[in-house]
Amino acid sequence: MVSKNIIPNRREGEEIIYHLRRHWFIFLKIFLGYLGLFLIPPLIYLFFQQFMPSLLGGEFTSPILLVLAFSYYLMMLVFVFTVWTERYLDVWTLTTDRIISREQIGLFNRVVSELEMYRVQDVTVEQKGFMSTILNFGDIYIQSAGEIERFEFKQIGNPYQVAKTIQKLNEASQKTHNITV
Amino acid sequence: MVISLAIFYYLYLVILGIFVLYSLFNIYHLLRFGFLTITNILVIIIYLAAASWLVVFSLSVLMTIDWSRTLIDLSGFANWKSFFNFNINIHP
Numbered sequence: 308m309v310s311k312n313i314i315p316n317r318r319e320g321e322e323i324i325y326h327l328r329r330h331w332f333i334f335l336k337i338f339l340g341y342l343g344l345f346l347i348p349p350l351i352y353l354f355f356q357q358f359m360p361s362l363l364g365g366e367f368t369s370p371i372l373l374v375l376a377f378s379y380y381l382m383m384l385v386f387v388f389t390v391w392t393e394r395y396l397d398v399w400t401l402t403t404d405r406i407i408s409r410e411q412i413g414l415f416n417r418v419v420s421e422l423e424m425y426r427v428q429d430v431t432v433e434q435k436g437f438m439s440t441i442l443n444f445g446d447i448y449i450q451s452a453g454e455i456e457r458f459e460f461k462q463i464g465n466p467y468q469v470a471k472t473i474q475k476l477n478e479a480s481q482k483t484h485n486i487t488v
Numbered sequence: 489m490v491i492s493l494a495i496f497y498y499l500y501l502v503i504l505g506i507f508v509l510y511s512l513f514n515i516y517h518l519l520r521f522g523f524l525t526i527t528n529i530l531v532i533i534i535y536l537a538a539a540s541w542l543v544v545f546s547l548s549v550l551m552t553i554d555w556s557r558t559l560i561d562l563s564g565f566a567n568w569k570s571f572f573n574f575n576i577n578i579h580p
Contacts, residue, residue, distance in 0.1 A: 308524040326523070367493060370553045374496045377546040381507040384542060385514070388535050392514045395528070396521050409521070414513050417521065 314400055314407060315419065324401040324472060329394055330444035330464040337394065341387045348376045389414060399460045401469075403476060406449065408458055422458055424480035426451045430473050432466045449473065489562040494555035504543065511539055 311326060355362050355372075362368045396411035406422045427449055434445035445466040449458040463469060515532055522528040 308519055308522055308528065311523050311525070366557070367559060370493060370550075370555070371496050373549060373553070374500045377542075377550070378500055378503045380542060381503055381546075384535075384539060385507050385510045388514050389510065391531065392517050395531070396517060398523070411517065411521070414510075414517065 322403045327399040327463045329462040333462050425484045427477040430470045432470045490558050491560040493557045493559045497555045
């Protein structure tokens with residue numbers, strides 16, 4: 308595991324401001340969504356018990372149904388864990404000099420990219436939907452003059468505060484690089 | 489040829505293999521790229537506990553079943569040539 312204080316190619320005097328992750332509600336939503344799917348086998352069992360009880364006690368059908376139920380639970384568990392891993396490993400780091408994006412896209416695809424703070428041109432916050440407004444989370448789009456023109460922070464908490472911090476860091480960075488807008 | 493109920497047991501073992509493989513991939517990723525935080529460690533421990541319980545419980549239940557029972561008996565097709573062993577008497 309990596310310490311929170313370690314960032315790739317750390318420069319002298321570079322300070323970490325934030326490590327940003329998706330809002331906790333996103334993880335809760337994943338958990339609740341799959342909790343519903345975990346209830347499907349017991350519901351099917353109740354249905355069979357009510358309407359086709361002979362299937363549950365059948366010499367062949369009973370072991371086959373058991374295998375199907377256990378297979379379903381194994382697949383669901385590993386699927387939830389994979390979705391969790393993919394979301395949890397998405398981290399966006401703000402430092403005094405850079406914005407570092409680390410995104411896990413599927414199990415075998417990890418993208419790490421960075422943007423110099425002084426290259427930031429525009430920061431846009433987008434909050435869509437009832438829950439994101441109530442719980443204060445949303446997306447941040449960062450327009451830049453760099454190779455990667457648009458950076459995206461997905462479903463992070465307190466997006467307006469983060470956007471304001473980026474703008475302040477951008478101004479400070481431009482001053483140190485003697486860039487006038 | 490006889491196809492026994494065990495075919496479903498083997499199918500379960502294959503799924504179990506895929507489950508173990510993907511679990512290891514996930515844990516590797518969390519250990520390799522995840523931050524050293526309580527949440528990360530706790531999630532790995534909870535997952536390992538839940539996965540181990542599910543595997544042990546399912547195997548203990550499935551081991552009580554007699555998998556040697558015949559599901560499909562194809563032995564009647566073993567001497568399939570007999571299907572075509574008929575006499576045609578053509579009387580001129």
